[in-house]
Amino acid sequence: MHDVVIAGAGPVGLFLASELALANCSVLVLESDADPHPPLKAFPLGLRGLNTGSVETFYRRGLLPSLLKASRVDAANIGADPEADQAPAPRSLGHFAGITLDAADIDPAALAYRLPGPALDGFMTSLEAVSEVLAERAAVLGVEIVRGAPVTAVTQDEQTVTVTAGGQDYSARWLVGCDGGRSTVRGLAGFSFVGTAPLFTGYVAQVTFADPHELPFGFQLTPTGMYLRTPLEGHVGMMDFDGGAFDRTQQLTREHLQAVLRRVSGTQVTLEEVHLASSFTDRAMQATAYRNGRVLLAGDAAHIHSPLGGQGLNLGIGDAMNLGWKLAATVRGDAPDGLLDTYTAERHPIGAAVLNWSRAQVATMNPGPNAPALQQLVRDLMGTPDGTTHVYRQSSGLFHRYDLGSGQPLIGRTAPDFRLTDGTSLGDLLREGRGVLLDFSPQQALSEQVAPWKNRVRYVSGRPRNDLGFEALLIRPDGIVAWAVASPAASGEELHRSLARWFGRS
Structure with missing residues (x-):
């Protein structure tokens, strides 16, 4: 019996499989298509855009060089000199409703907590390139992939899930449906899927x-x-x-x-x-919850919308990054109470916002006698620094924020790529898929506090090139800031609570 069965060997399923295998879970991926290289995934029909948030995710798992090579993209076009004092303004802004954004209109001062690094812009790739890189990664980590095995039945009890695929039964402790917008797993497991009808x-x-x-x-x-x-x-x-x-x-x-x-x-x-x-x-639908018993959904199986703005693949990669470490901790038995439930709590609002972003673009493009007036209004607004910056913030993937119960604006957001004076970056530290406690204080004041969690959280001390006003930060395995302070000596109890909240009992 496997720890986790994943239905779907697309980018989301393969990324999730790698995250779980990185945490020493046994993973089986079932894929309905027997052909690992279907023509619709290759250029040009398989063309997809990765936003900056997704590029950062691949960077944090050490996969960015391979993906750039497979996508035929020059790394100089998406990164910045890590020795620079400030991150440059974004170069890749995309579009809204077919109206192209102009990088000259963006306000860099409004993009807080950005630091120089190799992952500062999005780029174009293909489903084939992403899948090939992730399939190779999964194979190295020992993930088993069975192709030509469409799922036909799903049953579960309090302990296990049984999946029938390709005429064979497979048992696991958990099942994740990553099998696309017409997800078989979603239907068989009884998820509610609601939304709006298409216009085009x-x-x-x-x-x-x-x-x-x-x-x-x-x-x-x-x-x-x-x-x-x-x-x-x-x-x-x-x-x-x-x-x-x-x-x-x-x-x-x-x-x-x-x-x-x-x-x-x-x-x-x-x-x-x-x-x-x-x-x-442009049908826009979303599962009302991403978990039903021992079955979970991620990617298009959990939400579908029009491809306008290139958010679909990026939303799915975000799901996989958020779910992977939480499900792995649950499998290991060291997850704090309710950790797996935070997957729906955190990702469902992000999915709902992306669906609305898609609907707004469709409404702007919808032909009719009033369409030119609306489109001109949107062009005028997007031609301002505030408008362009707002659209970039909404679509770049860098500025989503989970509500972790703190008023500190960085907590709940993706962490900047802090770089220590010895050249080590946060991206390097996250490759193992473990949490990281960054201690910038000269006294290394937090080493003893984190010791009980040393198997789940990596303690790193040293001075950064730019501390952005912080002296210590706790970073979750998915790169999200869970705790951050300017004076670590005065915040021992808060750190302990955050460690227990995200990493379980010490």
Whole structure:
């Protein structure tokens, strides 16, 4: 019997599997697709954007160099000299409702607690690249992956979960559904999935144009919808506000795609050939809870929304990072009471906010007589430092904050990449997947207090290049600040409570 079975070998399932294996849990991943390299995951249809928060997550597990190589991205384009005094302004800002953000409009002073490091910007990658890097990582850590094994039944009792997949039964102490927006696990385990109906059908395709000059590059908002042409050869996306009427079971023919593209673009563009194509909608749904007994959900199995703004993959990676260490502690038996319940408590509001962010973009793009006025208003607001900075904060993944019951603004947020004078960075210290207590005080005042938790929390002392006004911080395994003070000597009881809250009995 395994500690955890994960349904789904996409990026979220593989990242979660690696997190659990890093904590010495036995993990089995069941994947319905027998092909580990489906064409829809490769460039160009598998194109995805990683936001800064996700890039930081890969960096903190030592996976960023491999992912940059697989994605063919130069590290100099996303990082900054770690010896610099301040982090530069973001260079990769993305878009809102097809309206591109201008980096010159951002207000760096409003982006508190940023430090120089190798993970300061997002970049474009593919599902194939991310999956390959994570599959290799999982294999190194001893994760077993069974492909061509669709889940067909799930039963659970107070001690175990039994999963039937590919005609075989598998038992585990826990099951996590990472099996996508049409999650079988979600349905079989009885989760409630609620939300809003779609307004559009979206398409992404790789085609050969007879007359490519008909379509300019970039996002193009039109009176009938939107289309996007990227520099990738033959890569085109479009949104047809038909109420989500196109059924994914219908065949995506050249004639249908051409008719939609002509209607949306207002041109007579001709498609000579369609090589690959896929459709989607802006249906926005979310599980009301992410846990039901011994079954949990993560990624698209827990929430679906339109791909506008590239938040889906990033939201799922955040789920996996948050859940991994908590589920591992529960498996080991050293988790404090209620730790696993904080997964839903922390991640559900983040998911709900992303769904609303997606809905707001769809509302802005929805054609109609009043659409140009609304779109112009949004452009005007986004063209201000406050507007651009707000959109960046909402979409970068760096400024989500969990409510950990403290008024200190850094607590509950991702930790800055503190770098000690010996060159060690917080990113280096988090690679093992353990908590970290940073003690910047000259007296090393906290070494004895953390000693009872030494197997779960790494104590590190030294002077940082920039302490941002802090003398000590407790960082959870997912990189979230759990406790932070300017004077550690006066906060011993608070530190003890935080250690017990997140890491269990001493």
